[in-house]
Amino acid sequence: MSGVLEHATRLGPYRARVMGVEPLGGLALVRVELDSRTEVGVPGQFHMLSNPAGRDYLSRPVGLIELDGGVGFVVDQASAAADMAGPEIAVLGPLGRGFDLSETNAETTLLVAAGFGLTVMAGIGRMHRHIRLIAGLRQSDHLPLLECITGVTNDAPRIAPDLVTEPLIEALASGRYTQVLAAGPTGLGTAVARICADHGVASQVALEAPMACGFGACNGCVVPLDGTWLRCCIEGPVVDGARLLA
Amino acid sequence: MSITVGRLALAQPLLNGSGTWDAEQAHRLFGEANPGLAGFVTKTITPEPRVGNPAPRIAPARQGLLNSIGLPGPGREAFLATLLPHLRTIVDGPIICSVGGFSLADYVDTVAALDDDPACAAIELNVSCPNVESGCASIGGDAGETERLTAAARRATTKPLFVKLSASVADIAVIAMAAEAGGADALVCVNTVKATAVDRRSGKSWFGGGGGGLSGASIRPVALHAVVACREATQLDIVGLGGVECADDVRDLVAAGASAVALGTALFRNPALACAITADLAS
Numbered sequence: 001m002s003g004v005l006e007h008a009t010r011l012g013p014y015r016a017r018v019m020g021v022e023p024l025g026g027l028a029l030v031r032v033e034l035d036s037r038t039e040v041g042v043p044g045q046f047h048m049l050s051n052p053a054g055r056d057y058l059s060r061p062v063g064l065i066e067l068d069g070g071v072g073f074v075v076d077q078a079s080a081a082a083d084m085a086g087p088e089i090a091v092l093g094p095l096g097r098g099f100d101l102s103e104t105n106a107e108t109t110l111l112v113a114a115g116f117g118l119t120v121m122a123g124i125g126r127m128h129r130h131i132r133l134i135a136g137l138r139q140s141d142h143l144p145l146l147e148c149i150t151g152v153t154n155d156a157p158r159i160a161p162d163l164v165t166e167p168l169i170e171a172l173a174s175g176r177y178t179q180v181l182a183a184g185p186t187g188l189g190t191a192v193a194r195i196c197a198d199h200g201v202a203s204q205v206a207l208e209a210p211m212a213c214g215f216g217a218c219n220g221c222v223v224p225l226d227g228t229w230l231r232c233c234i235e236g237p238v239v240d241g242a243r244l245l246a
Numbered sequence: 247m248s249i250t251v252g253r254l255a256l257a258q259p260l261l262n263g264s265g266t267w268d269a270e271q272a273h274r275l276f277g278e279a280n281p282g283l284a285g286f287v288t289k290t291i292t293p294e295p296r297v298g299n300p301a302p303r304i305a306p307a308r309q310g311l312l313n314s315i316g317l318p319g320p321g322r323e324a325f326l327a328t329l330l331p332h333l334r335t336i337v338d339g340p341i342i343c344s345v346g347g348f349s350l351a352d353y354v355d356t357v358a359a360l361d362d363d364p365a366c367a368a369i370e371l372n373v374s375c376p377n378v379e380s381g382c383a384s385i386g387g388d389a390g391e392t393e394r395l396t397a398a399a400r401r402a403t404t405k406p407l408f409v410k411l412s413a414s415v416a417d418i419a420v421i422a423m424a425a426e427a428g429g430a431d432a433l434v435c436v437n438t439v440k441a442t443a444v445d446r447r448s449g450k451s452w453f454g455g456g457g458g459g460l461s462g463a464s465i466r467p468v469a470l471h472a473v474v475a476c477r478e479a480t481q482l483d484i485v486g487l488g489g490v491e492c493a494d495d496v497r498d499l500v501a502a503g504a505s506a507v508a509l510g511t512a513l514f515r516n517p518a519l520a521c522a523i524t525a526d527l528a529s
Contacts, residue, residue: 007521050515057309057462059515090516116255174510212304212311213514216271219289219315220304228297229318234271 011093011215013050014038018086019070025141028080029148030158031072034091040064040071041094043101043123044183044206044238048092048214049073054083059092061211061233065122065148074119074145095214096237099124099181099204106131110177111152112164115142117183118149120206124181125151134171136164136184165191172199182241184208186223193241203241207232247527249485251505252432253406254340254368256284260520261498263434263487263510264344264370264410265289265315266461270329272517273336285339285524287508288325290346290372291356295321299455305443310462311488311511312443316378317346317375317382322356330365340367342408345399346375346382353455354390354398358455369405371395371430374412374437376459383440385429386413389424396428408432410461410487411476414440419479432483434508435472462511463489470502491519 008014014035020195022029034040038047041064041130048059060075060083075084103109106128113121114136137159146154158164171177172195180237181204182192196203209221209232222229225239227246235243247258262280264287269279280286296377298318305312320329334339343366345356353371360366371385373395385391386409396409396526409425411418438459443452451458469488476484486504490496491512499507512519 007282007518007525008516009272009278009281009518011276013516013518030257046514058306058311092517210302210304212313212511213517215275216268217266217517218304218311218313218514219265219268219298219318220313222298222303223300224301229300232459 011095012038013090013092015088016091017088017235018084021080021085024144024147026077026139027074027145028077029072029074030084031070031081032089034071038091039094040066042098042123044098044120045094045096046214047094048211049084049089051083051086051089056083058212059214060067061214063116063119065119066126067148072148074116074148092214096233097146097235099206101127101165103179104181108176108178110134110168110171110180112168112180112182114164114184114188117185117188117206117208118145120183121152122149125149132171133159134142134164134167134186164171164188165195168192168195168237172196172201175203179203181183182206189241190244193244196241197245203242204238205244206238207236209237249505251485252368252408252430254342256506257339258284258524259375259500259506260284260524261485261506261508262287262513263508265306265374266510266513269333269337276474276517279333279336280338281518282522282524283339284506285342285367286333286337287342287370288333288344289319290317290321290344290375291325292317292319292346293322293352293356294320295324299453301454302452303454307441307460307462307464309441311459311514312441312458314455314458315437316455322359326359326363326402330363334365342368342370344370344372344410346372350395350398353395354402357399358402361405366405368408369399369403370408370434371382371399372408372410373436374410376412376414376438376440378458383412383414386412386421389420393424393428396425396430400429406431408434410434410437411472412437412440413465413472418472419475422476422480422482426480426482430482432485432505433476433480434485434487435476436465436469436488439468459463461489463491465489466495470498473499473502473504493523496523496527
């Protein structure tokens with residue numbers, strides 16, 4: 001890796017050593033050893049990862065997962081082989097706003113996530129054992145992804161075209177839940193926020209957007225918030241669900 | 247290694263390209279508004295507030311980045327009242343204010359307002375943004391319009407006046423000479439190159455706002471050509487910009503004729519890149 005990482009801001013980029021790549025169906029779990037200065041952050045925050053030896057010209061936003069015995073992240077298998085195989089990668093972060101977990105508990109908080117958004121829930125599962133998760137996956141070979149999300153109580157995962165919104169509506173009708181924490185594509189986030197608003201339940205949603213920088217410089221990651229276009233990396237990625245409905 | 251570019255003194259030759267850095271957010275996140283940079287070039291200030299283009303705004307390219315951002319910003323009034331005073335408290339070095347608009351009056355009114363503000367050290371006329379519906383690139387694509395605008399701005403300010411050019415023109419040397427004739431102090435070469443990504447299903451632009459510009463390593467030879475052409479055509483100082491990633495890229499642009507060099511897309515991967523390049527240049 002070039003000498004540029006000898007110079008870093010207080011959030012990096014710092015080197016991380018790739019310790020191994022494990023297949024997760026059509027995805028891959030990349031285990032890394034972070035530099036001691038890199039913090040994982042709170043669930044919902046993200047890091048920008050780059051590999052000067054890889055194909056990607058830009059960094060990519062990734063949610064780090066705390067695992068037994070280390071830290072990792074999930075990417076598709078092709079990316080893992082071509083861009084994140086190491087031996088070292090550069091890590092900038094943690095960035096963005098994570099979940100406000102001050103009101104979170106396993107009895108009255110419900111998790112809803114789909115796709116890579118599921119990785120965001122791993123940290124919450126470690127803090128709040130047996131918290132209920134409604135999971136959605138784009139395809140069945142992504143099922144092994146759920147092995148990374150420990151601590152949660154999983155419903156049977158919904159595989160597209162089945163939607164997570166159906167079991168969400170049923171769960172909220174029980175009256176048990178006062179808060180929903182969601183993560184996934186903007187369409188899912190908006191649907192969850194709408195359903196929660198209809199049931200008088202608070203929601204926080206971790207949004208996804210393509211990013212070039214992750215720290216507010218490029219203005220590329222805008223999402224529809226408050227009735228306008230705002231930067232996902234600065235306003236979010238975790239936002240109050242009501243802001244998606246404005 | 248202090249230098250002067252277009253009557254503006256800089257402690258060293260590295261700047262950011264307009265639109266590629268947010269000093270306010272950098273200060274909040276990193277504790278430094280412009281790490282390793284000799285000053286700060288603002289995002290382009292337009293007369294009215296602008297939301298910018300709808301998503302999607304970016305797309306990856308081989309060895310580059312495509313963007314269609316659309317000049318989002320608070321507008322002139324809020325910039326002068328709130329943002330510029332704040333920037334002056336956090337930025338290390340001079341602040342160069344990038345000015346854009348959709349008519350000659352848009353530019354001149356903002357230039358005149360900035361002329362009264364001591365927080366603004368120099369003014370850069372953005373006549374080359376490819377991602378807005380009118381103005382900007384259509385001015386910078388025409389030598390007569392460029393000269394008229396530069397001359398009008400020149401009458402409105404005594405501050406150093408830079409003109410940021412596009413390589414997406416028939417002959418950048420002709421536009422550079424027009425800026426010189428209008429009274430510019432320096433040229434900035436170059437803005438993103440007109441480019442796009444397509445939606446395969448519709449055949450239309452991938453971007454929510456249409457348009458598009460290419461930046462990053464893939465345009466480095468384009469920037470070098472632009473600097474050489476402008477150096478040969480004018481006597482103006484030049485800020486070289488386009489795909490700079492390392493000290494050798496800086497050396498190439500300086501050898502081509504640039505007095506100062508700006509970083510852009512590469513800052514997205516490493517916000518401390520200017521510190522690394524400065525160290526390499528000194529070694």
